[in-house]
Amino acid sequence: MDILIPDILSSDESETRRKTMAVKGDDLVKYITERLVDYLDTPKEIRRQRKTAARNSEPWGLRWFGLIPLSLSLWFKRMRK
Numbered sequence: 001m002d003i004l005i006p007d008i009l010s011s012d013e014s015e016t017r018r019k020t021m022a023v024k025g026d027d028l029v030k031y032i033t034e035r036l037v038d039y040l041d042t043p044k045e046i047r048r049q050r051k052t053a054a055r056n057s058e059p060w061g062l063r064w065f066g067l068i069p070l071s072l073s074l075w076f077k078r079m080r081k
Contacts (some may be wrong), residue, residue, distance in 0.1 A: 041049070061069040 057063075
């Protein structure tokens with residue numbers, strides 16, 4: 001599959017872009033392979049511990065937006081009553 005590059009670019013620029021995209025693709029494959037090998041090399045117990053630690057962490061709303069989502073949810077619950 002060839003990536004279409006606009007005709008505005010000269011042939012040298014388009015060739016440079018193609019090489020850059022190939023390098024980025026190679027880096028992506030290398031990164032994914034490293035992550036997969038790292039995952040497969042870790043013992044099952046450590047993976048389970050990481051998973052439970054991630055589940056027990058604070059909610060994403062609190063982490064990203066602070067106490068505003070919590071205060072709004074409490075306020076809406078109070079309004080419903």
